[in-house]
C-alpha cells in the first residue's frame with residue numbers, strides 16, 4: 001500500500017501516536033483484506049478516524065469507526081470534510097460494551113488501541129468474536145514489549161508509561177491472550193517492521209505528547225518495545 005497519498009491527512013490534530021497509517025499499511029501488505037461490496041469493517045478504537053479513512057479508501061467497504069475518547073459528532077464532521085461521510089459511520093462506545101448485530105463484520109481493524117481494553121484472557125471470545133462473520137479477519141497493531149522482555153513491561157516501562165506500563169505485552173503474550181475457540185482458525189503475532197519510521201513520524205509532529213515520548217525513546221522505547229502485529233483468521 002502506498003501511504004504517500006494520506007500525508008495531507010496527517011497532522012498534530014489527527015495523530016494520536018506513532019503513525020497509525022504506516023502501521024495499518026504494514027498489516028494490509030502482509031494480510032490484504034478482500035471484502036465484498038456490501039461487507040462491513042469495524043475500526044475499533046479509531047481515534048480521530050485516520051485509519052477509518054484508509055480502510056474505506058483502500059478496501060471500498062463500508063466502515064464503522066468506533067472510539068471512546070473522540071465523539072461520534074466530531075469524527076462525523078471530519079469524515080464529511082474528507083468526503084467519506086457516506087462510507088464511514090462514526091460511533092462512540094466502550095469496546096467492553098458494543099451494541100452491534102451478531103456476525104456483522106467481515107473484518108475488524110484496531111491500531112494503537114486494543115491494548116487499552118483487551119489485555120485479558122477471554123476478551124476476544126466474549127467481546128469481539130460474536131460480532132464477526134464466519135471466515136472473518138482481525139488485524140491489530142499495538143505497542144508492546146519485545147518477546148525478549150515478556151512479562152517485564154511494568155518493571156521496564158513504568159518511568160515512561162507510569163501506571164499504564166502493564167498494558168504493553170509481548171507478541172507471545174498476546175497470542176496466549178487471544179487464545180483459542182472453535183471458530184478461530186489461525187492466530188499469528190509478530191514484531192512489526194515499521195517501528196522506527198512510525199515513531200519518527202510521530203516525533204515530527206512536535207505535539208506535546210510526542211515530545212514527552214521522545215525523551216524516553218533511546219533509553220526505554222527503542223531498547224525494550226516494539227509494535228505487535230496480530231492476525232486472526234476465523235473459520
Ligand SMILES: C[S@@+](CC[C@H](N)C(=O)[O-])C[C@H]1O[C@@H](n2cnc3c(N)ncnc32)[C@H](O)[C@@H]1O
Pocket residue numbers: 014015016017020044045046047048050051066067068069070093094095096110111112113114116117
Ligand atoms: C492512542 S489512541 C489511538 C487512536 C487511533 N487508533 C490512532 O492510532 O491514531 C487510543 C484510542 O483507544 C481508544 N480507546 C481506549 N479505550 C477504549 C475503549 N474501552 N473502547 C473503545 N476505544 C477505546 C481511545 O478512545 C483512543 O482514541
